């Protein structure tokens with residue numbers, strides 16, 4: 001399963017790669033400042049956007065690898081956020097029927113989530129992640145150094161996924177994470193940056209939280225690689241998030257932001273179903289807010305009002321988790337107590353008005 005290396009910076013990467021000549025680094029074009037760390041390896045630049053996460057890009061990479069003579073013993077390293085690791089993992093898993101690959105994830109979201117677990121792939125027409133495989137990387141190298149250049153919204157998007165994992169598995173780490181990321185936000189408000197003397201404020205705490213979160217995801221994947229059961233829990237907040245991303249696309253909402261709102265909505269559904277109490281819903285909402293994440297459905301720029309819950313529920317009905325007149329939902333009832341529940345669609349329609 002995934003071997004994860006967590007270090008302070010990129011200086012330990014060469015030792016992990018080892019002494020080999022057949023290394024091909026596929027790197028996000030926006031990460032030019034990190035290119036020097038990969039001097040001496042074959043470097044292939046990647047244009048990253050959801051529009052570019054396609055089979056055409058995979059074909060382009062296959063072509064590059066062939067032209068540069070990558071054979072079946074090559075090691076391909078994907079350096080970038082979740083888009084890069086998804087595309088590179090897929091390309092490597094089909095190139096010459098599969099070659100070894102590894103990742104250096106460079107967004108918080110990809111360190112705590114996207115790079116772990118072996119799911120990779122590309123979009124197909126309007127369908128996200130429609131074509132892919134589940135193939136595990138050789139190793140994943142993470143460090144806070146690469147995160148220092150992230151835009152605050154990108155960092156918060158990763159915070160949402162990390163908090164999701166801790167809601168599922170670890171109330172203690174959840175509280176440490178809320179406190180840490182809330183302090184980071186304060187630091188940002190005070191000084192305009194998360195950094196202090198060139199490093200993240202409290203960077204060792206950040207490293208520990210990333211490591212802890214990554215380990216939880218690894219363990220779940222180890223127990224349920226092909227998502228037959230427990231791995232589904234990681235979709236906490238995601239059913240609503242996907243509906244929000246679809247319906248509120250004009251607001252420019254990011255996936256992680258939608259996950260934060262989705263977790264709050266899922267907790268409100270749990271409350272309406274008598275599975276939790278209002279204290280928990282209020283605590284979760286306040287915690288996410290403290291870390292700078294949105295907790296309410298965004299304002300539609302055209303109507304200047306939040307998108308109506310009724311419209312979100314309509315979008316939910318088209319989700320792949322709908323099974324007849326029910327939808328499989330992951331509902332948080334307390335920290336460390338999350339349930340996989342079949343919620344009747346008519347119940348959702350009935351309570352829609354009370355969810356905001």
Ligand SMILES: NC(=O)c1ccc[n+]([C@@H]2O[C@H](COP(=O)([O-])OP(=O)(O)OC[C@H]3O[C@@H](n4cnc5c(N)ncnc54)[C@H](O)[C@@H]3O)[C@@H](O)[C@H]2O)c1
Pocket residue numbers: 028030031048049050053080081082083084086106107109110113114115116117118119120129146147148149150151154157
């Ligand atoms: N495979 C999985 O299990 C899994 C899980 C979650 C998400 N995903 C996928 O991950 C993707 C989203 O990942 P993401 O949010 O990392 O997106 P991303 O790769 O697009 O990165 C976000 C943005 O940050 C930039 N960036 C990357 N590293 C940077 C750095 N160190 N400094 C400054 N800017 C940097 C990128 O160029 C990009 O503009 C989606 O396509 C999603 O489907 C996959």
Ligand SMILES: [Zn+2]
Pocket residue numbers: 161238255259
């Ligand atoms: Zn997600």
